[in-house]
Amino acid sequence: MEQHLRADHPVVAAAEGRTRLGRRLAPYGLIGPGGLWLFVFFVVPMFAMLMLSLETPIPTKGFVQGGYRFTFHFAEYAQAFTQYHVQFARSLLYAAVVTAVCLLVGYPAAYWIAFHAGERKTTYLFLLLLPFFVSFVIRSLAWQFLLADQGIVLHTLERLHVLPFGFHIMGTPWAVMAGIAYNSLAFMVLPLYVSIEKIDRQVVEAARDLYATGWQVFTRVIFPLSIPGIFAGFLLTFVPAVGDYVNAAILGGPSTTMIGNVIQFQFLQGQDYPMASALSFILMGILLIGILAYARVLGTRQIEEYV
């Protein structure tokens, strides 16, 4: 007869202690590489930027660069906001319009692919992603070419006297928003597609069996079940859109500068690092508060349900 060791036998306790310790450490081991990555390339630079945003330049004589000194200069934030509140507001407005446009255009597309594309689903998804094989900047430059005053679209319409002499789209807010919307569309469609695709068809059938009209099926069943996709699509569209500066730089005009352009300018040309850092933090703060509020409104489900 095999002799059973009692649970409190020292050998068993030691072995169990090892597994329990291993179990307890496993999650940390798994999160380790990703966590370290985030720490080194996200937390550390963030902290450096936070410090930088509170520094002030050392006064200089002549052309000698004096560098910066840490002074807890919180006034930088107030100054950054007063000086550039217009660009903040403009960025949020453009991003809101872009997100709405993407949702209106993207939802029917995602719905159609999920419910009606049949075996060709992957083909359509591939077609949707095809433009992404070309660089972001090149795509925006292509828009510049298409929408140019003497370009194929506007020049032809002007020749046909549909548009007046001197009409233009380039350099207007419309060009910038259209460019961002075009570049973000796939980020809206993909999560929407995933969440619509996941909807249990039997639930839809049940609704029909209970004499729901097509519209009712959509508003009472499909749409509510696709909300996680809308939330994810919103995050992936709105957040990058607020910080975008490429479209405003390539397609915009003198009065379409977005906050991303200001930050880029302050870092690279103006070399006012405290101002640039403060602007970045204000932008991040606005986005965080906005997203938390939005999550509250859409319900208090856990974040993983949304993605």
Next chain:
Amino acid sequence: MKTTTTGGSSSGAGAVGSPEWWDKQTLHHVLNFANWPYYIDTSKGQHPSLTLFTKQSGIKVNYRPVINDNAAFFATIQPSLQAGKPTGWDLMVITNGPQLSQLIANGWLIPLDHRRLPNFAKYASTLVRNPNYDPGNKYTVTWQSGFTGIAYRPEAVRALGREPTSVADLWDERLKGHVGMMSDNTELGSVGLLKIGVDPATSTPSDWRRAATELRKQKEMGLVRNYYDQSYINALENGDTWITQAWSGDIFQANESGYPQLKFLVPTEGVMVWHDNLMIPLHAANPLDALTYMNFVYQPKIAAMLADYIWYVTPVPAAEAYVEKMPGGKVVASSPLVFPDKEMDSKAHNYYTFKGQQDLNEWNSIFEPIIQS
């Protein structure tokens, strides 16, 4: 290789750049030359003028077109200069502006020995002699110059009902939404100053503020299509802008490459003239080789080889006769954009020379918000 005494900072006789110091320098038959891309004659991957220089002087040239931007290039040499170490360059080309002022103010350039630059004395145009940013050409001689004026398309003539003539036309409401301005705030500020009738070279901060008001008005009226970097030329070529601030050489090149309808205008208020300058950084290993090259390019024949390729303004007017005889050189030689006539010369304004960082910051704080909003 013989070690040189560059880098000594003792004053008086024997100081770096003094005649005694120059007398002690010898040729090392090497020259490390930093320039901008497409800024020297090029044929089949070779630079004929450099080949000729090497043949005549025995000095081998390490030619590197590494400068794309004054500020960015300056950032690469500043740490060495600040640490009192060689930059690795014997000769470099930098535009008159804040970086050049900083190099001079910090004593980071070797004063030139004009006894060894007889060709400069003999052939340099009045435009490049004794410039306000470097009195007496103590540290620099010009490589090429250019004008910032106005360029326009036939649509501008159609909208105005006449040819544009002045800086004030950039403020004409009939050109609404089709005016191109430059995003470089020195260029933008200077044209604003010309608009209010002030010579930028002698302007004051109160003038700057008045010019900024005028520029803001132009923007608020919806006249400005955009503030452009080098891409202004594309905007003009594809018709987004009808009238724009422009650099002379670009328009000449556009005319020669499929856009003959573009015209360059010297406005009644004047043009801005800028100079890209040759200079020798402190601690350069081969200063005499660099000085020899400076003298070499001021020969009319060599200046002609450069002018016929670069199409900006050559500092050697006597090159015209040589350019004329080159294949296709007639067009180049007859263009006032390459060989400015008296009218062009008399209308050329200099930029304001910044006295220090504070001065520069003030200028930036006045003109930058116009572009960044």
